[in-house]
Amino acid sequence: MARELRRSAQGLLVVGDVVTDIVARHRTPLAPGTDTAAAIRAVPGGAGANVACWAAHWGCPDVRLLGRVGADSVAWHEAALTRAGVRARLVVDTEAPTGTVICLVDGGAGAERTFLTDSGASLRLSPADWSPALLDGVAWLHLSGYLFFAEPSRAAAGVALRAARARGVPVSVDPASAGFLGELGVERFLAAVEGAAVLLPSRDEAEALTGLPDPADAAARLSRRFPLVVVTAGAGGAVTARDGAVIGRTSSAAVAGVRDTTGAGDAFTGAFLASRLAGVGVLGAVEEGCRAGAEAVGQVGGRPGGTLSGGTLSGGAP
DSSP: OOOOOOTTOOEEEEEOOOEEEEEEEESSOOOTTSOOOEEEEEEEEOHHHHHHHHHHHTTOSOEEEEEEEETTTHHHHHHHHHHTTEEEEEEEESSSOOEEEEEEEEOSTTOOEEEEEEOGGGGGOOGGGOOGGGGTTEEEEEEEGGGGGSHHHHHHHHHHHHHHHHTTOOEEEEOOOHHHHHHHOHHHHHHHTTTOSEEOOBHHHHHHHHSOOSHHHHHHHHTTTSSEEEEEOGGGOEEEEETTEEEEEEOOOOOSOOOOOTTHHHHHHHHHHHHHHTTOOHHHHHHHHHHHHHHHHTSSSSSTTOOSTTSOTTSSOO
């Protein structure tokens, strides 16, 4: 459950991807060459947008989002974000459609998911879409790692990161995708996010960045390069490191039943950031993140309150 946070929190700006998720939840294994029954819905998603929605859900009173979408679904996405309590600035791309992700969710006990990703307009965010005024009233900037996997959006993220640092605004980054990290190259990614105050990788992403399978070892190594590192490990909780040493191991919160792991990392990040902005200490904020992650896996979809029963997660389809 979202917690009531102190209202002294200041603005959070998320710069990241806004996409349409096509969620297909199948209860039996996929049958190649023929049909597999599934519950399928189109719902609003995107790692950056999901983080913003979870931060608002977790009590942050001023959450903003910069992203790029196609004209095909801008009104639908704006309405969903507004309902979630997020002030969105969505740049409309006249040449590319909104990004689309097909999420294949195994309806079994693990509820694991596989993504087929067409980034569309989301990774066409460019430096021209950025304005220094976006940081007015902002106490924290969060960058979705997906931005760093394409040249235009990587340049935009770099401009935002440097602008935030010049104002003394802390910056966090979630690496987003172990697969895309491999394609981009670890050193290119680490160089691009240099200057971030907080790195929030998953266990797989931390291993991709360090070659170390143990989350604690990976967190410790990464914290020699970034002031604070939190590695999330699903049911294994989270490991927090600073200055080359582990400073905390946080257990995962209890989960009544896992329905869909999509968005669990985004939920963790959103709650962690909302808590830090409310003055909660680092390890307390990690605990809040783990609670949000547990809430997320008990529902279907990447945003708060998601469910496939009774239609889409947030109203009509694009």
